[in-house]
Structures are given as C-alpha cells and as structure tokens.
Amino acid sequence: MTPSLPTFVPSTQLPFAIDNGRLVLQDMLGVGAYGSVYRAIDTQTHQIYAVKSLNKAGLNFRQRAFQNHEAQLHAKVSDHPNIVTLHKVVEENDCLYMVLDCGMEGDLFFTITERGGFVGNTMAIKAIFGQIASAVLHCHSRGVYHRDLKPENIIMFGNSVKLVDFGLATTEPVSSEFGCGSTFYLSPECQGGFIESVKSYDSAANDVWSLGVILINLVFGRNPWKQACPRDETFAAYVQCNDFLQTILPLSTELNEIVKSAFCLNPKKRITLSELARRVQACRFFTAPEFFSEAPAMCTLAL
Template sequence: MTGEVGHVIGERYRLVDQIGQGGMGRVWRAMDGQLGREVAVKEIALPPGLSPEERERYVTRMEKEARSAARLGHPNVITVHDVVHEDDVPWIVMELVVGESLDSLLNRAGRLPWEQAARIGTQIASALAHAHERQIVHRDLKPDNVLLAGTRVVLTDFGIARVMDEAVRQTSVGAVIGTPHYMSPEQVQSLDIGPASDLWSLGVLLYAAVEGGLPFTSPPVYPLFTAILNQPTPLPRQAGPLTGLINQLLSKDPAQRPPAAQVADYLSTLGRGAAEPTPQPQPGPIPQQSYPQQGQRQRGKRQQGQPQATA
C-alpha cells in the first residue's frame, strides 16, 4: 500500500492520519483540497501475486462496485463521494462519520439491551432493504462495518468484499474474504450469494449484540464452517421479543429468512413500543414464522442444513 501522512491522492485528497485498518485495506482521514472538508478515504489492498492484467481488471471492478454504492442514497448507507485510481490502487472517498463502530461499542459494553439492539437493527435492515431493491448485496455485514454517529447508524463497505473475494481466490486456493463468524451457510459453501445472505449476517449481528457472544465460535475456520452448516443455532437467552426473529434470520435455508424491508418494519414497531411508557400491542409475525416473546421460546425441531480478512 502506498498511503502515508501528507500524501495527496488524485491531486485533491491530502491524507491526514490513519483511522482504521483491516484485511481489505486502510482507512484515512483526509482533507478535500477543492471543497475544504474532511473526508474518509479507503485505500484498498489487493492481494499480492496478481498479474498486471488481473490487477487492472480487479481495480476496474472495484471502481465499478464503488460507483454502484455511490448511487445508494440512504441515510443509513455511507455516502461515497469519489473513486480515485492511483499507483495501481483504488481509493474510495467517503463521508467522514464521527463516532464509534458497533464492534467498539460491543467490546466496551459486552452486550446491549434488546431495545437498543432493535433500534440499531432497524436502521441496518432499512439500509439493506434499500440496497437489495437496487440489486446490491453487502456480503460482509459485521459490527465493524456499522458506524454509530449519535442516533444515526451507518453501514459501510458495500460491494467491496465481492471483488476482494474473487481476487483472493485467484491467488490463494480455498481462501475466502469476509468474517467467518458472520458468513451464511451458502457463503460458506461458495454458492451464489443473494440478499438472504445479508439477512443471516444481520441475525448473527443481533445475536451478538444481545447475547454478548457469537452463536458459532469454533476457533479454527473449518470446524467453524462445519458448525454453521450443520449445528442447530443456540437459542438466544437475552433477546426478549427479538428471539423469534433471530431464529428465523439464522435459518439454514435462505428461503426461510424474511426480507430486509419486513425485518426493518418489525424492528421499528418493537422499537416504538419499547419507547412508550405504557405497554403497546406486539407486532404481527412475519409470514411463516411466529415470534415468541421472552418466556415463550419454542424449542421445536430446527432446520438443518464457510479464513478471516476484514475491513
């Protein structure tokens, strides 16, 4: 990677300091010399071993994905301002969101009350619904890609994992881009990925938020993947009225997961009810699944049926 403090990208964006790093690149705070505003710039780290032709192809595709993300006009999706190609590296220029990540909050708090998880989940699901309507799948939904700016929740990194996954597979047999604990069964099996895969990841995220831990935790990657594919999902104990929703989102069968728009509506209703001083009617179930309240959890037969790089 070529970034360093003071370096100017695209004859416009001066790197001020590094504010994040992971397997897919580094994030910089930068100053837009034309508009005089601070922005965030993501420096993408393509894997080594690509031929010049392959590298150029993946850079072009990364720019295409970033421009697709730039068309997502939604308050819960980070705004992409520009894409710059410099020194054979793609740089994605975004709004600078001042706040902490959900991952940081969970590391600090341990777990969240279900009411707070529902309010955060409402905005994530709303962002996913907006993207899915436009045929864009995130592929790497995880707490580190969720930013919290006051009451606003912002989802980042749309589409990047898709190109990085193909580039890594080009050079490393069996390698997978993404965060293993949040991968859906179909992603683990390298099947076609659709919107339902993002809904599985949202289910894992909600589970982690309310439980303070992950549903599948085997440290080695491949035993973890076996668990995701074959083991029943542990029943969440702290989820309250989110219990049934989390169970359905974590169905091994993607067809059984509700679409993002329905999830957003359901969570929004729960959030409004939790904010009221008097009891409110519970929202109706999403089709094909009843959402039991805490103390009424169902333990019936569950449906049966994927190496970490983040950022």
C-alpha cells in the same frame, strides 16, 4: 471467483497529497489486507473525509477490475442516508483512492465492545438495526448484495449508522463464490452447505443470515457461535434444537422466533429482509424479563 490480491503495505510518509493537491491525507484510520483508510482534509473546503487507498502496483488486469468493481458497486448504492457516501474516486500511479464520508466515532464493533453497546436499550437497538436493514434493503433493490455485513463495516455517525466496504459485494442474485465475508457472520450455504454440499447460494438470503448475527450482537453484545459449521459445538447444538440459544442467552420468546427465522438452514424458507426488519420493529421485548434484575455486564462480542 474473487481474485486474490497482494497484501497492501501502507505508506509511512504522512501527510501526503492526492487529487492534484486538493486532498491531504493526514493520518491513518485503519489498515486492511488490501488497503488502508486515511483521514484527509480538502484544502479548498476544509471538509474532512475518509480516503480508502487500494494498491494497484503489481496487479494484473483481473485484479484491477476487481478493485474498480468495488467502487462501481459502492457508487451504485451511495445515495442512501445509511450508506457511506462515495464522493469520488481518484486514480494515481500506484493507488486507487475512494473519497468517503468520515465518521470520527469509530465503527459499530467498537461501540459494542468498548462503549457498552446497546444492551438493555430496546429503542436504540430498534433504531440502529432499522437503519442497517434499510441500507441493505436499498442495496438489494439496486441489485447489490453486500456479503460482508458485520459491525466493523458499519460506521457510527452520532445516533446514526452508515454501511461501508463493498469489496466483497456482488450483483449476482445467485453466487458460487464461497467463503465471502467474516467467519462469525457466514451463512452455512456460503461455506458450501451444512447438511449437504451446494454449488451456489442465494445472495440476499446470505445477507439476511449475517443480519441475524448482527441482531444478536446488538441485543447481547456477543456472537451466537464462532462459525455456522458442523465443528462448532454451539452451532451444532442449535441445529439439533433451534431453541438452543435460549439456554445460553436470555432471548425473549419473540426474539427467539425472529432469530430462528433468520437462522433457518433452508435459505428458501429463511425470512425475507423486509419481514425481518418489520418483526424487529414490532418486537416488544428482546430479553426475558428476569435478565435485567441485575445491571448488565460490559459487552464482549465473544463466546
């Protein structure tokens, strides 16, 4: 089971140096529950990096091992063009620092919600989704399952994207750690099962479900539901009729069949990642033809 970690309190004394003065952390890019991300400069090469800081203070052995596990799994898959490169890990007294590629254009969530995203741009959607799928396929080929796929963990680099944050990743093809990830992107089985309770779930199929939600994000700038659970009315309606999304979103017939295969309640019958990637690239139209009779509205990633 994933250990709980104490809430991270970021340093306010910026700039400060690590790695024997070679890296100077200049400003904060983001703060999470267990750490923060800084923009840093290499004083020798003047290269800009993102540095993820994980607090070690007060952690027991198991909690420190969990932090090291993130770095180890990231390093295992770091040699892919659509995964943020982990350049090195620096350990100091109170923190573990992961030195990463720095994307100054923000994450995919920001691009979708604040920049208008990719609504109506079929070629861009195919390109971005193809890169994400390629990154996840690479992870699976190395025996690493991300379990927290979402736009916030996909960083923009021009016309390219890179996957980041392996804090919840696992090497277990079948996992019994439930609730890993973010609510919008959790598969039913990762929450313990929908129709009946389950004792474990397929880690690869769980990633495929999350990618199905990301595909809806890219095409429509919103989520299909808030949570894939019985108390969510939209998801419950989908369970009753798996063509339901076509009544609230202008999915083309092709895309509707693709997302139904990604959102198959039976993980054993769910589409494979490689087949999902192939079918998205082969899809002629993501939206029903009448959808763009008027200009698309700004995206909001909300129900």
